[in-house]
Structures are given as C-alpha cells and as structure tokens.
Amino acid sequence: MSTENRRIDIRAGVMARNDASASRIRAVLERNRILGINIISSPGAGKTTLLESLGGRLGPELAVIEGDVRTRRDADRLISLGIRAWQIETGGACHLDAPSVEAAIEGLELDGMGNRFLVVENVGNLICPSSYYLGEHLKTGMLSLPEGDDKILKYPALFSSIDLLLMSKIDLGACMDFDVERAEAECRSINPGVRIIRVSARSGEGMGELESFFRAKHAEVYG
Amino acid sequence: MSTENRRIDIRAGVMARNDASASRIRAVLERNRILGINIISSPGAGKTTLLESLGGRLGPELAVIEGDVRTRRDADRLISLGIRAWQIETGGACHLDAPSVEAAIEGLELDGMGNRFLVVENVGNLICPSSYYLGEHLKTGMLSLPEGDDKILKYPALFSSIDLLLMSKIDLGACMDFDVERAEAECRSINPGVRIIRVSARSGEGMGELESFFRAKHAEVYG
Numbered sequence: 001m002s003t004e005n006r007r008i009d010i011r012a013g014v015m016a017r018n019d020a021s022a023s024r025i026r027a028v029l030e031r032n033r034i035l036g037i038n039i040i041s042s043p044g045a046g047k048t049t050l051l052e053s054l055g056g057r058l059g060p061e062l063a064v065i066e067g068d069v070r071t072r073r074d075a076d077r078l079i080s081l082g083i084r085a086w087q088i089e090t091g092g093a094c095h096l097d098a099p100s101v102e103a104a105i106e107g108l109e110l111d112g113m114g115n116r117f118l119v120v121e122n123v124g125n126l127i128c129p130s131s132y133y134l135g136e137h138l139k140t141g142m143l144s145l146p147e148g149d150d151k152i153l154k155y156p157a158l159f160s161s162i163d164l165l166l167m168s169k170i171d172l173g174a175c176m177d178f179d180v181e182r183a184e185a186e187c188r189s190i191n192p193g194v195r196i197i198r199v200s201a202r203s204g205e206g207m208g209e210l211e212s213f214f215r216a217k218h219a220e221v222y223g
Numbered sequence: 224m225s226t227e228n229r230r231i232d233i234r235a236g237v238m239a240r241n242d243a244s245a246s247r248i249r250a251v252l253e254r255n256r257i258l259g260i261n262i263i264s265s266p267g268a269g270k271t272t273l274l275e276s277l278g279g280r281l282g283p284e285l286a287v288i289e290g291d292v293r294t295r296r297d298a299d300r301l302i303s304l305g306i307r308a309w310q311i312e313t314g315g316a317c318h319l320d321a322p323s324v325e326a327a328i329e330g331l332e333l334d335g336m337g338n339r340f341l342v343v344e345n346v347g348n349l350i351c352p353s354s355y356y357l358g359e360h361l362k363t364g365m366l367s368l369p370e371g372d373d374k375i376l377k378y379p380a381l382f383s384s385i386d387l388l389l390m391s392k393i394d395l396g397a398c399m400d401f402d403v404e405r406a407e408a409e410c411r412s413i414n415p416g417v418r419i420i421r422v423s424a425r426s427g428e429g430m431g432e433l434e435s436f437f438r439a440k441h442a443e444v445y446g
Contacts, residue, residue, distance in 0.1 A: 006229055010229060010233070042266045042347070042370075043265045043370055043371075044369060044370025044374060069378055069380070070376060070377055071373075071376050073373055094351050123350070124265070124377070125317070125348055125349070125350055126266050126347065126348070127315075127346070128350075144369065146267060146367065146370075146395070147265075147266055147267025148267045150294075150296055151267060153294050154266070154291050154292060154294050154347070155292055155293070156292075157292070169369070172398060175395060175398040
C-alpha cells in the first residue's frame with residue numbers, strides 16, 4: 001500500500017471511531033434531556049469568559065467540558081464559580097475528539113444530575129476542531145472583534161458548518177476597526193442558515209438573547 | 224504493523240521530508256544572505272498588519288510568504304503596498320510545512336533580488352505550526368493583548384521553543400485587562416533565553432526596536 005493510501009486508511013479509521021463515540025455521547029445527552037453545544041474559536045476569543053457569564057444565568061442547569069492543550073486554568077475558573085466543569089488536557093493535540101469527550105462525560109457523571117445544557121469548550125483553534133463531530137446539537141463558532149473582520153472566509157470549513165455564530169467582545173467596537181456587517185454577511189454567504197448573535201460577556205450585551213436561544217433550542221429538541 | 228506503528232512510521236517520514244526541505248530552504252537563504260523569520264500566532268493577532276508596518280521600514284529588503292487556509296487577502300494587502308509577497312493557500316492544512324514554503328520561494332525568485340529579510344507568516348494557529356521547522360533563523364511567536372494573559376502556558380510547545388516573543392497590539396492596554404508582566408514572566412519561565420519585544424503596528428510602539436533586532440540578527444548571522 002502506498003504511504004498516501006495508508007494515510008487515507010488510517011484517517012478513515014480515526015473518523016469512524018470518532019463518529020461511533022459521538023453517537024454514544026449523543027445517546028447519553030438524550031437519555032438525560034441535555035442539549036449539547038460545541039464551541040470553537042481562536043485562542044482568547046472569550047469562550048471561558050462567556051461560560052462564566054452563562055453560568056450566572058443557567059446555574060445548575062449548565063455543565064462544561066473544557067479542552068486545552070495544557071493547564072487546568074479554564075475548568076478551575078468555572079469550578080470556582082460553582083459551575084460543574086471537567087478539564088481535558090490534550091497534551092499536544094490541537095482539537096478535541098469524541099473519545100476524549102466521552103471519557104470526560106463519564107468523569108462529569110451527567111446521569112441524573114439535572115443538567116440541561118452541556119457546553120464543550122474546544123481547544124483554541126479555528127481549523128482542526130471543525131472536523132470532529134462530538135455528538136453536539138449545536139456547533140457554534142465564535143469570532144471576537146480583535147481578531148479582525150476578514151477571518152470568516154479564511155476559515156471556511158468552520159464557518160460554513162456551524163449552526164450558531166457568536167460575534168464576541170462586541171463591547172470593544174469603539175477600540176477596533178471591525179466591520180460587523182461585513183463579517184456577518186460573509187458568514188451568511190457560505191452558510192445561509194446560520195444564526196448570529198452579538199455578545200459581550202463583559203457588558204452583558206446579547207447574553208439574554210443567547211440564553212433564550214439555548215432554551216428555545218432545548219425545547220425544540222426535547223419538547 | 225499495528226495502526227499505531229503505521230501512524231508513527233508515516234509521521235517520521237513526513238518529518239524527515241520536511242527537514243530535508245527546510246535544509247534546502249536554509250541553503251537558499253544563506254546563498255542570498257537573507258535572514259529567515261517564521262512568525263506564528265493565533266488568527267487575528269496582527270501578523271499582516273505588523274508586516275505592513277515593517278514593509279514601510281525595510282522597503283525592498285523585505286520579502287514575505289503568506290500562509291492561509293483560504294484566500295489571498297494577506298498577500299494582496301502587502302503587494303498593494305509594494306512589498307514582495309507570495310501567498311500559500313493550504314486548502315485545509317492547519318500549518319505550513321517546508322515543502323510548501325520551498326515551492327513558494329521558487330515562486331518568489333529570491334536569487335539575486337537583494338532581499339535581506341524573508342518573513343514567513345504562518346497559518347493562524349498556536350499549535351500545529353510549532354512542530355514544523357521551515358529553515359528559519361528566528362522562530363517568532365506573537366501574542367496579542369486581546370487574547371488574554373493566560374495563553375503562554377496553555378501553548379507551551381510554541382512558547383518554549385521560540386527565539387522571539389512579540390507582545391502585540393500593546394496600544395490596546397487601556398481597553399484590556401491584560402497583565403503584560405505576568406505573560407512575559409510565564410514565557411521566560413519555560414524559555415529563559417527568549418527575547419521579548421512589545422509592539423503596536425498601529426501606534427508604532429516597538430517597531431524601531433524590532434527593526435533594530437532584525438538588523439542586529441542579520442549582522443550576527445552574515446557579518
């Protein structure tokens with residue numbers, strides 16, 4: 001077998017194992033009537049800060065799985081606020097795959113705990129995490145204003161495949177030269193059905209809309 | 224052979240081919256007395272804006288290879304300013320490897336053009352690009368203030384292996400809750416020899432220091 005064929009063979013095996021694991025994750029979520037949300041962004045776009053704010057709104061309804069290459073900093077931040085959180089340290093891997101999330105869900109012990117929303121905060125990376133289905137109901141991309149308004153078409157694999165786009169750090173508009181309409185239009189051009197919400201965890205803008213959207217989606221899935 | 228062994232085998236082959244190509248890149252640089260600089264950061268940390276500013280200082284001494292998953296936006300920005308630039312679109316790959324840079328160097332035609340500095344702007348990603356040596360003299364990491372002051376220890380593979388750390392968008396300090404000393408101390412804790420320069424392409428802060436550092440390094444390498 002050629003090296004190229006061996007590579008394709010291994011890749012297909014990895015993805016098949018990933019998707020089988022994602023199906024088991026989905027079954028755990030459905031058994032517990034939990035909405036699964038996978039959030040993907042660059043490093044520092046504000047995922048953890050958003051979750052701190054969301055925790056204040058959802059309280060014990062929220063559980064979080066944190067993905068980072070190294071450190072337990074993000075989970076520790078959430079746990080200190082009383083949010084149920086579990087840290088995955090990938091140790092070099094640039095994305096979360098379903099088997100690692102499945103193991104984390106066992107650690108979190110979702111069964112019978114009454115959570116209604118499980119947010120998986122992926123490793124900070126706009127490229128690799130996009131390929132791995134984690135059993136989620138909502139694939140979410142986040143783009144923060146300081147990253148620049150030219151990023152949507154640079155990372156089309158992610159932004160064309162998400163259900164929800166969060167335009168984050170919207171309170172920094174006054175400091176930034178960022179054309180929000182341009183970025184949103186570019187996202188809609190490759191992803192016509194995407195829902196877009198402008199948020200700032202710091203100012204609170206959009207957080208109520210985000211909470212309402214998650215609750216409506218939960219009702220849509222579980223009635 | 225087990226799947227795991229096949230994976231290691233393929234990975235070793237990829238890296239051997241990468242490093243052989245990087246050696247050829249280094250030979251082209253040395254033949255032309257060009258300093259090679261590889262810049263790695265998150266999406267939107269300000270790499271291209273920095274290069275626009277640097278182009279104003281270095282003029283025809285500067286040549287640039289741009290790496291992006293998609294679009295020619297970054298190279299077009301530089302070319303419109305009269306900077307010699309070549310765009311690599313990786314089409315999904317999350318990093319630049321040496322063979323792609325070697326091909327771009329052929330496109331740029333460095334031989335005899337009088338450039339003294341070749342900057343390779345890597346794909347926006349703090350993880351994967353760190354593993355690929357591109358024949359550069361200076362491996363450079365960039366962290367922008369909006370990304371947050373907790374990022375150094377989250378991405379240790381990059382920040383422990385760089386020669387130069389650029390703390391970018393330093394002019395946004397007033398808008399951000401970012402402890403510059405903390406981030407710099409964390410970088411030095413895993414990389415004692417690292418040179419750190421605080422820069423803002425927008426305000427110009429640190430750009431003279433960066434130019435001087437590049438010129439001094441050029442003199443150190445080529446006399």
